[in-house]
Amino acid sequence: MRAFRLGIRAPSLAVLAVVAQAGLALAAEDPLPSWNNGETKAAIVDFVSAVTSEGGADYVPPDDRIATFDNDGTLWSEQPMYVQLAFALDRVKEMAPAHPEWKEAEPYKSVLSGDMKALAAVGQKGLLQIIAATHGGMPSEAFTQIAADWIATAKHPVSGKPYTEMIYAPMLELIDYLKANDFKVFIVSGGGVEFMRPWTEKTYGIPPENVVGSSIKTKYDVVEGTPRIVRQMEIDFIDDGPGKPVGIQKFIGKQPIAAFGNSDGDFQMLEWTTAGAGRRLGMIVHHDDAEREVAYDRKSHFGHLDKALDAAPEKGWHLISMKDDWSRIFPD
Amino acid sequence: MRAFRLGIRAPSLAVLAVVAQAGLALAAEDPLPSWNNGETKAAIVDFVSAVTSEGGADYVPPDDRIATFDNDGTLWSEQPMYVQLAFALDRVKEMAPAHPEWKEAEPYKSVLSGDMKALAAVGQKGLLQIIAATHGGMPSEAFTQIAADWIATAKHPVSGKPYTEMIYAPMLELIDYLKANDFKVFIVSGGGVEFMRPWTEKTYGIPPENVVGSSIKTKYDVVEGTPRIVRQMEIDFIDDGPGKPVGIQKFIGKQPIAAFGNSDGDFQMLEWTTAGAGRRLGMIVHHDDAEREVAYDRKSHFGHLDKALDAAPEKGWHLISMKDDWSRIFPD
Numbered sequence: 001m002r003a004f005r006l007g008i009r010a011p012s013l014a015v016l017a018v019v020a021q022a023g024l025a026l027a028a029e030d031p032l033p034s035w036n037n038g039e040t041k042a043a044i045v046d047f048v049s050a051v052t053s054e055g056g057a058d059y060v061p062p063d064d065r066i067a068t069f070d071n072d073g074t075l076w077s078e079q080p081m082y083v084q085l086a087f088a089l090d091r092v093k094e095m096a097p098a099h100p101e102w103k104e105a106e107p108y109k110s111v112l113s114g115d116m117k118a119l120a121a122v123g124q125k126g127l128l129q130i131i132a133a134t135h136g137g138m139p140s141e142a143f144t145q146i147a148a149d150w151i152a153t154a155k156h157p158v159s160g161k162p163y164t165e166m167i168y169a170p171m172l173e174l175i176d177y178l179k180a181n182d183f184k185v186f187i188v189s190g191g192g193v194e195f196m197r198p199w200t201e202k203t204y205g206i207p208p209e210n211v212v213g214s215s216i217k218t219k220y221d222v223v224e225g226t227p228r229i230v231r232q233m234e235i236d237f238i239d240d241g242p243g244k245p246v247g248i249q250k251f252i253g254k255q256p257i258a259a260f261g262n263s264d265g266d267f268q269m270l271e272w273t274t275a276g277a278g279r280r281l282g283m284i285v286h287h288d289d290a291e292r293e294v295a296y297d298r299k300s301h302f303g304h305l306d307k308a309l310d311a312a313p314e315k316g317w318h319l320i321s322m323k324d325d326w327s328r329i330f331p332d
Numbered sequence: 333m334r335a336f337r338l339g340i341r342a343p344s345l346a347v348l349a350v351v352a353q354a355g356l357a358l359a360a361e362d363p364l365p366s367w368n369n370g371e372t373k374a375a376i377v378d379f380v381s382a383v384t385s386e387g388g389a390d391y392v393p394p395d396d397r398i399a400t401f402d403n404d405g406t407l408w409s410e411q412p413m414y415v416q417l418a419f420a421l422d423r424v425k426e427m428a429p430a431h432p433e434w435k436e437a438e439p440y441k442s443v444l445s446g447d448m449k450a451l452a453a454v455g456q457k458g459l460l461q462i463i464a465a466t467h468g469g470m471p472s473e474a475f476t477q478i479a480a481d482w483i484a485t486a487k488h489p490v491s492g493k494p495y496t497e498m499i500y501a502p503m504l505e506l507i508d509y510l511k512a513n514d515f516k517v518f519i520v521s522g523g524g525v526e527f528m529r530p531w532t533e534k535t536y537g538i539p540p541e542n543v544v545g546s547s548i549k550t551k552y553d554v555v556e557g558t559p560r561i562v563r564q565m566e567i568d569f570i571d572d573g574p575g576k577p578v579g580i581q582k583f584i585g586k587q588p589i590a591a592f593g594n595s596d597g598d599f600q601m602l603e604w605t606t607a608g609a610g611r612r613l614g615m616i617v618h619h620d621d622a623e624r625e626v627a628y629d630r631k632s633h634f635g636h637l638d639k640a641l642d643a644a645p646e647k648g649w650h651l652i653s654m655k656d657d658w659s660r661i662f663p664d
Contacts, residue, residue: 063539140581184541197585207395208585209516215582220574220600227604229581242552249472249561250547251583253529253540268552272559 031177033327034170040283040325043318044174047281051257052181058279062182066256068212068248068269069175071189071196073262073303074285075204077166079294080157082302084191085127087150091134108133120301128235131192136216136233140194143231148198164203168285168322169331171260175204178258186256188212188248190240190265194231212251214239244269262287263303270308270317282317284308289323363509365659366502372615372657375650376506379613383589384513390611394514398588400544400580400601401507403521403528405594405635406617407536409498411626412489414634416523417459419482423466440465452633460567463524468548468565472526475563480530496535500617500654501663503592507536510590518588520544520580522572522597526563544583546571576601594619595635602640602649614649616640621655 035041050058051065072078092102092111102108107126110118119126135143156166175185187206189196193213200206217232239247245268248256259266259273262285274282287296287303297305312319322329367373382390383397404410424434424443434440439458442450451458467475488498507517519538521528525545532538549564571579577600580588591598591605594617606614619628619635629637644651654661 063533193582193585201395209583211585218578218581220577220604222603227577227600227607229577229604245552245559245561246550249550250525251541253525253543268559271554272552272561275559 031180032170032173034173036325036327038325040318040320043281044177044283047258047279048177048181050279060257060278064254064257065178065181065183066186066252066254067178067183067258068186068188068244068252068256068260068273069171070244070261070263070266070269071187071191071213073287074260074266075167075171075187076163077156077293078302079287079296079300080302082191083163084195086154086157086163087147087195088127088130088134090150090154091146092130095134132216132233132235135192135195136231139228139230140218141228143194144198147195151199164199166330167203168326169328170326171285172204172331174260175206179205183258184210186210186212186248186252188239188244188259188269190214190238190243192216193239212239212247214243240265242268245272248272257281259283260285261308263305264307265304267308267311271311271315274315274317282315284312284317284319286319286321288321289326289329291323292329293322363512364502364505366505368657368659370657372650372652375613376509376615379590379611380509380513382611392589392610396586396589397510397513397515398518398584398586399510399515399590400518400520400576400584400588400592400605401503402576402593402595402598402601403519403523403545405619406592406598407499407503407519408495409488409625410634411619411628411632412634414523415495416527418486418489418495419479419527420459420462420466422482422486423478424462427466464548464565464567467524467527468563471560471562472550473560475526476530479527483531496531498662499535500658501660502658503617504536504663506592507538511537515590516542518542518544518580518584520571520576520591520601522546522570522575524548525571544571544579546575572597574600577604580604589613591615592617593640595637596639597636599640599643603643603647606647606649614647616644616649616651618651618653620653621658621661623655624661625654 032041032044050056051060053059069075072082076083089111092108096102096112099108103112107119107122107130110122111130151164154163155161156163159166178185185206187196187200187210191213193211193215196211196213197208200211201208215236217234217236218229219232221228221230237243237247244266248269255276256273257276257278258281259269260283261270270282274280284305287294289295296303297309311317364373364376382388383392385391401407404414408415421443424440428434428444431440434444439451439454439462442454443462483496486495487493488495491498510517517538519528519532519536519542523545525543525547528543528545529540532543533540547568549566549568550561551564553560553562569575569579576598580601587608588605589608589611590613591601592615593602602614606612616637619626621627628635629641643649
């Protein structure tokens with residue numbers, strides 16, 4: 001028996017080694033390891049396989065493989081408030097000594113007194129006023145530096161982690177997977193384009209020129225021989241809702257074949273993308289994981305998801321369940 | 333002597349073959365064969381070599397190698413009039429039957445009667461009116477088709493060639509040379525972005541998303557279930573003069589390290605580009621070849637070059653003499 005045992009033990013080890021290697025190879029080949037196997041992951045892989053299969057009915061040449069991603073709530077956390085709003089409120093506090101009149105004037109008064117309820121009441125007009133005052137009136141270069149410095153040190157109020165670590169690992173994998181399949185990947189966000197551009201390359205691997213967002217008016221000016229782009233104190237373009245397809249057409253000039261969002265602000269981007277001819281993919285990140293992140297949709301102020309949630313089945317948009325579809329939320 | 337002759341003839345042939353091969357190899361290696369050897373060509377090659385030499389004092393990482401090119405007069409011919417103006421005039425004639433009132437109303441009246449002198453007198457306001465009327469009031473998709481169809485059939489009034497063949501071969505080589513050196517190459521033109529995007533990839537190898545230009549206001553609209561981007565009849569943004577650096581910052585989000593233009597409309601783009609820190613390159617295509625193209629600068633309506641011509645020496649901008657620096661103008 002000993003000889004027999006040895007006889008089978010040797011090949012067994014070899015078989016095990018082969019199986020182990022194959023297992024490793026399989027694991028290395030899964031481009032979406034943080035996605036649980038299921039309908040959602042299969043829908044992504046099927047779509048990419050279909051549009052990249054040369055000679056297939058759904059083939060799309062690389063030049064037309066445009067994919068657009070919302071940012072807040074789609075690529076990173078937008079709770080308990082939009083990151084850029086936290087930035088703006090910090091800016092109000094920092095700028096307040098030079099603006100003594102802010103102590104008595106809304107919307108600044110509520111920011112400085114920390115009265116979030118009163119702040120909520122200032123509405124979109126008040127928020128845009130805060131954005132203009134804190135984001136405008138300086139050269140683009142200076143603003144870029146301020147935004148870069150802030151994002152490098154600011155911490156998420158709940159997790160205590162840098163905001164750039166409050167990003168969704170499965171979505172990073174998805175971006176890389178699409179890029180590996182010759183997609184051109186863009187961020188299309190309601191957030192300010194110059195707020196995002198300083199860190200999107202490092203955080204998501206998406207370069208500044210592939211970021212579409214809201215913008216403030218700017219002006220070219222030469223001061224003492226030094227030319228500058230100067231940010232005015234007036235909103236230029238809001239890249240949200242119907243502004244998203246408008247922004248995509250303006251900046252990219254092509255209808256995407258895949259779009260990813262998480263709120264009603266992404267409705268028109270998803271609608272326009274999936275209405276195009278040929279194979280299309282529209283997906284909504286559904287925040288249904290109260291344990292690992294925050295569960296919210298119809299009743300949330302940030303990332304309000306209602307109309308798009310109702311429309312999803314009829315429009316063929318896939319819901320990504322953070323709870324069921326993702327084996328992890330944040331990078332380790 | 334016969335043996336001697338044969339004796340030297342054999343090695344001579346071998347030497348000739350080696351020389352011929354080396355010559356071929358050299359020719360194949362010159363990335364700018366339509367540029368005559370001289371200061372201008374050397375300035376380009378020196379610049380590219382400096383910013384791509386890892387470890388060198390002037391090294392620029394690929395992500396920051398942004399190069400911008402004006403289009404009219406820099407990449408293709410703008411005489412006897414801007415190509416897009418020829419397009420607009422053709423559109424007026426085509427649309428006239430549906431607009432009987434145009435027969436009596438300027439600026440259309442002069443277009444329809446072919447009175448170019450009267451047309452010149454309508455000024456920028458009249459021209460923008462023509463642009464809005466002929467370029468707006470339809471979905472982007474429809475306009476793209478109209479522009480693509482026109483460019484495929486329209487002919488240059490002097491050469492009789494398609495406009496897309498009235499492009500400058502040396503500049504195509506320059507674009508390819510920069511791309512081969514990991515530059516990100518953009519068109520930044522006063523022309524309409526949606527007029528250019530249908531053909532820039534095929535003509536210059538520059539994809540739609542790398543085209544920055546003037547734009548008309550657009551709106552997202554869903555008609556009978558079909559979503560569309562609809563072009564309004566109002567100008568949104570003029571990407572010319574000080575608008576060029578503004579457009580670059582808005583669309584690309586980075587200061588270029590190299591910029592190429594040919595007129596005063598490129599002054600600020602060149603100024604902003606070459607004012608940046610580190611090694612920079614600014615170049616002006618000077619139309620000084622009356623024989624092979626058209627000679628014009630300070631007195632021309634199209635591609636007016638005056639202020640930038642005076643500023644060039646002080647600003648360190650290189651003039652590209654079409655006559656002396658280019659061995660050919662158009663592709664064969």
